[in-house]
Amino acid sequence: MGKKEKVNVRICVGTACFVQGGADLLLYQDFLDPVVLAGCDIQGISCIGGCKDDSMEVRPPYVEINGKVFGEMTQEKLCKALLEAVHA
Amino acid sequence: MNDVFIDVDFAQIYKHGQKIGGDVFLLSRQDASAQIVCTLSDGLGSGVKANVLASLTARMAHKLSFSPMDLTRSAKIIMNTLPVCKERKISYATFTIADLRRSNTDEVLVNLVEYDNPSALMFQGGTPVQWEREKIDLRRDGAFKQEVLGHSHLKLSVGSRLLIFSDGVTQAGMGKSLPLGWRLEGVRSFAQQVIERDPDISSHDLAREVVSHAHRLDRLSAKDDITCMVVYVRKPRRTLVVTGPPFKQEQDPLLVEKIQRFEGKRIVSGGTTAQIVSRIMNRQLKVDMSCWSPQVPPCSMMEGLDLVTEGMLTLSKVATALEQKKPAYTLPNDAVKKFIQVMQESDQVHFIVGTKINEAHQDPSIPVEIGIRRTLIGRLQRALEDNYLKETSLEYM
Numbered sequence: 001m002g003k004k005e006k007v008n009v010r011i012c013v014g015t016a017c018f019v020q021g022g023a024d025l026l027l028y029q030d031f032l033d034p035v036v037l038a039g040c041d042i043q044g045i046s047c048i049g050g051c052k053d054d055s056m057e058v059r060p061p062y063v064e065i066n067g068k069v070f071g072e073m074t075q076e077k078l079c080k081a082l083l084e085a086v087h088a
Numbered sequence: 089m090n091d092v093f094i095d096v097d098f099a100q101i102y103k104h105g106q107k108i109g110g111d112v113f114l115l116s117r118q119d120a121s122a123q124i125v126c127t128l129s130d131g132l133g134s135g136v137k138a139n140v141l142a143s144l145t146a147r148m149a150h151k152l153s154f155s156p157m158d159l160t161r162s163a164k165i166i167m168n169t170l171p172v173c174k175e176r177k178i179s180y181a182t183f184t185i186a187d188l189r190r191s192n193t194d195e196v197l198v199n200l201v202e203y204d205n206p207s208a209l210m211f212q213g214g215t216p217v218q219w220e221r222e223k224i225d226l227r228r229d230g231a232f233k234q235e236v237l238g239h240s241h242l243k244l245s246v247g248s249r250l251l252i253f254s255d256g257v258t259q260a261g262m263g264k265s266l267p268l269g270w271r272l273e274g275v276r277s278f279a280q281q282v283i284e285r286d287p288d289i290s291s292h293d294l295a296r297e298v299v300s301h302a303h304r305l306d307r308l309s310a311k312d313d314i315t316c317m318v319v320y321v322r323k324p325r326r327t328l329v330v331t332g333p334p335f336k337q338e339q340d341p342l343l344v345e346k347i348q349r350f351e352g353k354r355i356v357s358g359g360t361t362a363q364i365v366s367r368i369m370n371r372q373l374k375v376d377m378s379c380w381s382p383q384v385p386p387c388s389m390m391e392g393l394d395l396v397t398e399g400m401l402t403l404s405k406v407a408t409a410l411e412q413k414k415p416a417y418t419l420p421n422d423a424v425k426k427f428i429q430v431m432q433e434s435d436q437v438h439f440i441v442g443t444k445i446n447e448a449h450q451d452p453s454i455p456v457e458i459g460i461r462r463t464l465i466g467r468l469q470r471a472l473e474d475n476y477l478k479e480t481s482l483e484y485m
Contacts, residue, residue, distance in 0.1 A: 013359070013375055013380075013385040013386050013398065014359040014360075014385070014398065014448070015359065015385070015398055015399060015400050015401055015446075015448070015449065016448040016449065016451065018385040018398065018401065019401070022385075023380075023382055023385070026377065026380060026386070042377075043374070043375060043377070044375025044376075044377050044386055044388070045375060046359035046360075046362050046363055046373060046375065046388055046396075046398070047359035047360055047363060051447075051448030051451075052446075052447050052448050060448075
């Protein structure tokens with residue numbers, strides 16, 4: 001079996017995201033399943049830019065998973081989204 | 089801003105068993121005349137009596153030095169005011185006054201008056217410099233011996249140091265490890281070694297080294313108060329703090345050019361600003377996920393910058409910590425701690441404040457109060473100037 005590509009995860013650590021729940025997402029090492037954690041490459045990003053984009057329908061905090069931006073992220077939503085992405 | 093910075097600090101260890109020192113060090117700055125006066129006075133004996141005498145002397149010397157009066161004349165007034173000990177027929181206190189003024193060139197003019205303290209030492213880089221003192225004789229009633237005031241005019245250029253210490257330093261180890269004490273020669277060669285080992289050593293560290301070595305010679309039970317004061321003339325350590333994108337986007341490259349041209353440490357505070365810098369300098373920005381706390385977002389790393397942090401939250405926490413004079417080691421390991429450490433290590437801080445409004449911060453649903461950038465920088469400047477005696481300057485873009 002070939003080595004599977006890791007899921008690219010970028011958590012926004014900009015001011016707007018951080019104060020609206022982004023800080024909780026940075027505890028990902030505590031709440032993510034180790035199997036999911038091993039399948040993801042998680043990094044911070046200084047600003048995804050969603051907060052300044054009027055066309056954005058969802059609100060901060062934003063997380064980018066494999067290039068796609070998700071908003072209003074919570075710990076539960078992140079667990080679910082990453083579980084799906086890892087097993088996809 | 090000045091191109092010369094005068095770093096003055098002192099270190100002291102009290103005589104073994106004493107809770108108060110008989111050596112008194114005073115330092116003050118006067119911005120108007122660009123003058124710094126430092127005084128070291130050693131009172132006869134030790135403990136409270138010595139402290140009262142030394143404080144009296146040092147305070148007088150200090151006040152008189154800021155007056156337009158000639159320093160020799162003020163020294164004479166002090167000596168005539170000082171009581172003479174009835175039994176020993178010697179003065180109750182000795183003193184050294186150093187009056188430092190910045191000249192128009194890159195030199196600092198020192199007016200040095202010494203009375204009965206060990207001679208001051210001067211170093212140009214790591215080389216000791218000897219100079220002739222003008223001797224002023226003074227005869228006083230009831231005094232046992234002829235009193236001599238040493239007066240000298242010195243010029244300290246960048247890289248020079250002046251060491252002034254009490255007799256607790258030169259007499260350290262007397263009768264214990266060294267029969268005649270450490271003596272002036274010993275102190276000179278020790279200081280020379282320390283400077284050669286670490287040519288940029290700060291006044292604080294050098295004074296501490298001298299004092300702790302004297303304490304060791306006394307087998308960690310000081311026979312007298314040990315005090316050492318160091319004046320170090322050096323190039324200022326500068327830090328640039330950039331926060332916020334410029335008002336007009338066309339100015340972005342100019343901002344980056346300013347950052348690149350700056351000599352000293354560089355801090356970029358603000359996610360968007362950091363991204364602009366990263367894009368124009370074509371360098372990767374990496375968030376350091378190991379360094380954050382629940383109140384402060386993580387800092388980032390970028391080649392060519394010493395620190396990259398988030399903007400408003402970090403700056404407001406930094407301002408609060410500086411206003412409350414919180415020591416850096418009491419803070420959690422986050423961007424605020426790193427920011428404060430850089431601030432404390434610099435002498436001059438230049439702020440470049442971008443005036444572009446961040447639309448994301450106008451959102452009323454943000455749960456934390458996010459201040460106005462300009463007010464925040466004002467708070468930072470005041471705290472740095474008032475609490476830490478740093479020089480600051482500000483520029484809007």
